[in-house]
Amino acid sequence: MSGQMSKExxxxxxxxxxxxxxxxxxxxxxxxxxxxxxxxHLYAGEEAVAVGFCEHLSNKxxxxxxHRGHGHCIAKxxxxxxxxxEIYGRKTGTCGGKGGSMHIADLDVxxxxxxxxVGAGPPLACGAGLASKLRKDGSVSxxxxxxxxxxxxxxxxxMNLAVTWDLPVIFVLENNGYxxxxxxxxxxxxxxxxxxxxxxxxxxxxxTVDGNDFFAVxxxxxxxxxxxxxxxxxxFVECKTLRYYGHFEGDAQTYRPKGExxxxxxxxxxxxxxxxxVVAADLIDSVELEKIDKEVRAQVDSAVTxxxxxxxxxxxxxxxxxxxxx
Amino acid sequence: MARKIMFxxxxxxxxxxxxxxxxxxxxxxxxxxxxAGTGQERDSWGGVLGVxxxxxxxxxxxxFDAPISESSYIGAAVGASACGMRAIGELMFADFLGVCFDQxxxxxxxxxxxxxxxxxxxxxxxxxxxxxxxxxxQHSQSPYSIFTHVPGLKCIVxxxxxxxxxxxxxxxxxxxxxxxxxxxxxxxxxxxxxxxHYRIPLGKANILQEGKDVTIxxxxxxxxxxxxxxxxxxxxxxxxxxxxxxTTSPLDQDAIFSSVKKTGRLVxxxxxxxxxxxxxxxxxxTAQEVFSSLKAAPQMVTPPFVPVPFARNLExxxxxxxxxxEAAVRQTME
Ligand SMILES: Cc1ncc(C[n+]2csc(CCOP(=O)(O)OP(=O)(O)O)c2C)c(N)n1
Ligand SMILES: [Mg+2]
Numbered sequence: 001m002s003g004q005m006s007k008e009x010x011x012x013x014x015x016x017x018x019x020x021x022x023x024x025x026x027x028x029x030x031x032x033x034x035x036x037x038x039x040x041h042l043y044a045g046e047e048a049v050a051v052g053f054c055e056h057l058s059n060k061x062x063x064x065x066x067h068r069g070h071g072h073c074i075a076k077x078x079x080x081x082x083x084x085x086e087i088y089g090r091k092t093g094t095c096g097g098k099g100g101s102m103h104i105a106d107l108d109v110x111x112x113x114x115x116x117x118v119g120a121g122p123p124l125a126c127g128a129g130l131a132s133k134l135r136k137d138g139s140v141s142x143x144x145x146x147x148x149x150x151x152x153x154x155x156x157x158x159m160n161l162a163v164t165w166d167l168p169v170i171f172v173l174e175n176n177g178y179x180x181x182x183x184x185x186x187x188x189x190x191x192x193x194x195x196x197x198x199x200x201x202x203x204x205x206x207x208t209v210d211g212n213d214f215f216a217v218x219x220x221x222x223x224x225x226x227x228x229x230x231x232x233x234x235x236f237v238e239c240k241t242l243r244y245y246g247h248f249e250g251d252a253q254t255y256r257p258k259g260e261x262x263x264x265x266x267x268x269x270x271x272x273x274x275x276x277x278v279v280a281a282d283l284i285d286s287v288e289l290e291k292i293d294k295e296v297r298a299q300v301d302s303a304v305t306x307x308x309x310x311x312x313x314x315x316x317x318x319x320x321x322x323x324x325x326x
Numbered sequence: 327m328a329r330k331i332m333f334x335x336x337x338x339x340x341x342x343x344x345x346x347x348x349x350x351x352x353x354x355x356x357x358x359x360x361x362a363g364t365g366q367e368r369d370s371w372g373g374v375l376g377v378x379x380x381x382x383x384x385x386x387x388x389x390f391d392a393p394i395s396e397s398s399y400i401g402a403a404v405g406a407s408a409c410g411m412r413a414i415g416e417l418m419f420a421d422f423l424g425v426c427f428d429q430x431x432x433x434x435x436x437x438x439x440x441x442x443x444x445x446x447x448x449x450x451x452x453x454x455x456x457x458x459x460x461x462x463x464q465h466s467q468s469p470y471s472i473f474t475h476v477p478g479l480k481c482i483v484x485x486x487x488x489x490x491x492x493x494x495x496x497x498x499x500x501x502x503x504x505x506x507x508x509x510x511x512x513x514x515x516x517x518x519x520x521x522x523h524y525r526i527p528l529g530k531a532n533i534l535q536e537g538k539d540v541t542i543x544x545x546x547x548x549x550x551x552x553x554x555x556x557x558x559x560x561x562x563x564x565x566x567x568x569x570x571x572x573t574t575s576p577l578d579q580d581a582i583f584s585s586v587k588k589t590g591r592l593v594x595x596x597x598x599x600x601x602x603x604x605x606x607x608x609x610x611x612t613a614q615e616v617f618s619s620l621k622a623a624p625q626m627v628t629p630p631f632v633p634v635p636f637a638r639n640l641e642x643x644x645x646x647x648x649x650x651x652e653a654a655v656r657q658t659m660e
């Protein structure tokens with residue numbers, strides 16, 4: 001299960017997943033108060049995917065993300081205080097309050113940005129992969145995208161480009177069963193069960209794993225990333241998962257079966273499953289996990305407090321950074 | 327009989343009436359019904375902001391939830407329209423134009439001309455524009471000028487519920503490709519709208535009020551901004567003509583020129599980018615055509631030449647406002 005993971009690594013992965021969960025749950029409750037502007041899409045429920053991959057990556061490796069990007073950011077090491085401030089539209093935010101939830105990026109840690117355009121990530125990740133290949137530094141790029149994005153032409157074109165140019169790119173499909181209100185079952189014929197079936201046709205290794213099983217994701221990610229680092233080209237990993245909240249905050253979710261989320265929270269929660277596995281295997285004491293939970297809660301709490309207290313962006317910042325020089 | 331309904335209801339009604347009258351009218355887009363195939367409530371969304379709600383139940387054979395493949399389904403709307411249908415393609419946000427632009431820019435727009443007048447492509451693309459919701463740089467733009475730039479496309483930017491219904495009805499039955507821009511801030515605004523079917527011609531401006539001092543040209547949401555400014559100016563004895571061209575292509579130049587000939591002053595209010603855009607276009611053609619009538623330099627009230635920012639204070643500063651329009655009008659009076 002966790003053969004190659006040290007205790008430290010396990011604790012670190014758990015902390016990341018907990019940070020994502022706590023961050024998203026808190027935004028959900030704060031959004032309801034009306035203080036958070038704009039569109040917000042939450043990643044709660046899908047933590048094992050982002051963390052399972054990013055735990056194999058360093059700052060030299062790049063990821064591209066989606067509209068549902070908070071989890072990818074946290075997993076890749078974007079500062080949580082800056083993220084929260086960004087979501088509140090503050091001067092102290094990761095992007096100075098100019099991007100917001102859907103555009104958090106931190107190139108220093110290899111996070112190429114959440115993205116408002118569905119299907120924009122795969123081509124960018126190919127570019128990142130090409131840069132890695134030309135630099136010959138063994139770095140890779142990972143693109144996270146959804147079952148809905150899987151239908152975008154950019155994605156098909158990018159899979160073909162990645163195999164043709166032999167790029168160190170890993171396509172990570174987060175199949176949460178919904179694209180907004182529409183099921184992938186209704187928008188394709190190949191891949192209504194496993195979207196990885198489509199990727200195989202492009203000539204790359206493609207598998208489907210249980211995206212709520214951290215260890216399954218971690219192992220599949222390790223293999224694909226290792227292959228890419230060694231010059232073995234692109235891979236495709238589909239992770240089956242579920243989002244706990246609406247498509248965006250405020251979505252009434254009438255398209256969902258009653259009890260779907262409740263059932264998943266009780267029986268298929270990635271954090272609970274992780275905890276149960278490491279405790280049962282005697283690798284970690286549950287007290288240590290609870291300590292992390294507490295620390296993370298305090299961390300997120302202080303991020304919210306700081307974000308609320310932070311100043312608005314300076315009015316002059318409206319005009320800056322359109323160009324490098326002009 | 328007229329009653330008060332919302333802008334988005336007026337749009338829904340226009341589509342419904344055209345679909346009732348004409349079996350070749352079809353509708354496609356992301357979540358335009360919503361949740362098809364999940365076994366739950368069908369038509370759970372009716373489009374991302376609920377505009378097409380109910381149409382699926384009335385026309386299950388002619389309303390299509392599309393995969394997130396804008397190039398493909400917007401292109402299919404174009405193709406179907408070139409083959410006897412009147413397709414309405416919904417591009418959820420106009421910001422997504424980049425994904426499918428070729429199908430409009432090089433295909434729909436050019437068929438008729440390139441094919442020596444033999445093609446008819448009566449496609450209508452409906453799409454959401456506008457800032458004001460902190461939706462940031464990729465969900466807040468108003469890129470109607472990009473489309474206006476393209477010969478072969480007609481561009482419609484309604485400013486109220488009555489116009490929305492009448493203009494959309496015309497667009498759907500128009501034999502040329504039409505792009506219909508719906509400002510998200512207008513969706514819940516109400517206006518008097520007749521229940522029955524009616525049409526408003528493309529290229530015919532609406533003159534909201536006539537004044538003697540300054541001509542203000544404004545589109546979409548900016549019409550209400552201009553109206554607010556004009557009310558304030560009225561108090562100081564400055565009287566404004568407000569012209570809502572309703573469509574940027576075709577454009578009712580005569581309405582603008584003849585008004586400027588009377589007032590000698592022009593202010594254009596535009597939410598799109600300030601460079602090579604609608605405001606610049608109106609100012610340029612007015613300067614060229616009625617230069618001798620001008621008593622002052624025409625003014626453009628547009629956002630600064632920057633992407634739409636996220637933070638609320640920056641977005642407010644970004645957008646044209648009644649105060650900015652007022653200041654521009656006063657400048658022409660100096
Ligand atoms: C080009 C483009 N088309 C449509 C949208 C609107 N949109 C945002 S998210 C989304 C659904 C995406 O579904 P999926 O890829 O499965 O990701 P999930 O939301 O499930 O994480 C849609 C249609 C968009 N942002 N960009
Ligand atoms: Mg999805």
